[in-house]
Amino acid sequence: MKNLNHTLLAAVITAAITATTASSQPVITVDEFGNGDISGTPLPSAMAVDPFSGMTTLSYTLPFQGVRGDVILSDVAGTVSDIFRFDGNFNLYIYSDTDVSEPNPSPADVGFPAALEPNTLFATEFGSDPGLNGLFNYNPGFTGPGANSAGAIYNLISDPTPSPEPGTLALLAGGLGISGFGLLRRKLARA
Secondary structure (H helix, E strand, C coil): CHHHHHHHHHHHHHHHHHHHHHHHCCEEEECCCCCCEECCEECCEEEEECCCCCCEEEEEECCCCCCCEEEEEECCCCCEEEEEEECCCCEEEEEECCCCCCCCCCCCCCCCCCCCCCCEEEEECEECCCCCEEEEEECCCCCCCCCCCCCCEEEEEEECCCCCCHHHHHHHHHHHHHHHHHHHHHHHHHC
């Protein structure tokens, strides 16, 4: 019983230390529409030329250099959806697929660079599609793409929750109008 109490106490202390360490790490959240922050403080973004590919795409300015490399996100079928490129010089570039049927393209919808960085991480995105999905709580460790002295972890959002398409809203309004007309007609028939 005494050993069980010691084991339980050690587990509680370890969990508390882990939670304290995790909460002190900066969290960088970025998406392909230019909405980014570092622990709630806005992170600057703009269209910029990636010096390694020569392509213009969405870029975020990081508060640290970060280790150079690519994080490649794929959907569950294995199709690449986004590349998050750290240039090792305070910048994070986002490349996204160019789906012409997408009603609200993002600034990152420029296609993919021809060559990948040697330091590359492949990951499957989590979440719902459509809806919020990406790579959450990515901790690059010491040498992974984006690794930094601040110990920052990343939420790399592939598809933020989109606003409804205008056609969807029109269809919804039409359906509600027809339903309302039907209810009014029944009410008048009873009177």
